[in-house]
Amino acid sequence: MHGHAVSEIGILKIAFIGYLRKPKQEICCGKSDWKRKDMASISYRTNARISPEQLAEIFHRSGIRRPVDDLARMEAMLAHANLLITAWDGEQLVGVARALTDFSYCCYLSDLAVDQSHQRRGIGAALVEQVRRAIGEKSMLLLLAAPEAMQYYPKIGFEPVPNGWIIKRAA
Template sequence: MSAIVYAQEQTLGAEDYIAVVGSTYMAERRPVGNVERVRRILTGSNMIVTARQDGKIVGVLRGISDGEWVCYVADLAVHPEHQGKGIGTGLLRKCKDLLGPGMGIVLVAYPEAVEYYRKIGMGEMPAFYFDREIRT
């Protein structure tokens, strides 16, 4: 197997996004059955970083940034067959490199992922949100 290649990929297709996110616990929390909505989600995201091995997508980070102060990471997912290999950390590192030293990264972690973010040294803060009424 070859090395993981990380890249900003603003033209990521819905099918690749769904292949990764749909294979994780996040599948029930994202509209992976609604390809058109996923396309609109990707179009509205100005920071998409992928991890590929031999051209096949194995991880994705999707964020929204003001380009100057902060990037809100909406999704960070690694295909289950590739978890535990540092790919999630690699996606965050590539995102941080692309953003530069003047930018912060913020995300809201699902309970399943809290320990991972603690382990990689991210700081913690409370978060608040209004949930959506339409989930598909």
């Protein structure tokens, strides 16, 4: 990672209960016992090195649309992001939040991906919370959502903004 303010790899185990702001979100989908136990086994790492192949694989397993067949592009995406939070189930990468930030005013969350086999367990929300902790209270967090994810982001604290603009990439 080039030029990142968080240089040390940090491993943080998140206790599922008490971490989310809204009590009704503490237990996803009404299956509290196995989800509490399962969430306790997920660890989160800040700026842990992962390979372009691992990034492409988690994108593929999450269903997010990214150029997973272009490993050179995956490598560049990792090299130029300055904040990477990863979620691990043992030694298996199950989630990633990749961001660009100045750690003082704003942060663009360019990717939030969780393996489909681990979705609906609070891992995406935990990744976002880890990003928020890393960037601090004075930084805003913004993102572009895929159409199929538009209903998800309000559930984890994001608000829609009407004052955004985009110049789309050529390829």
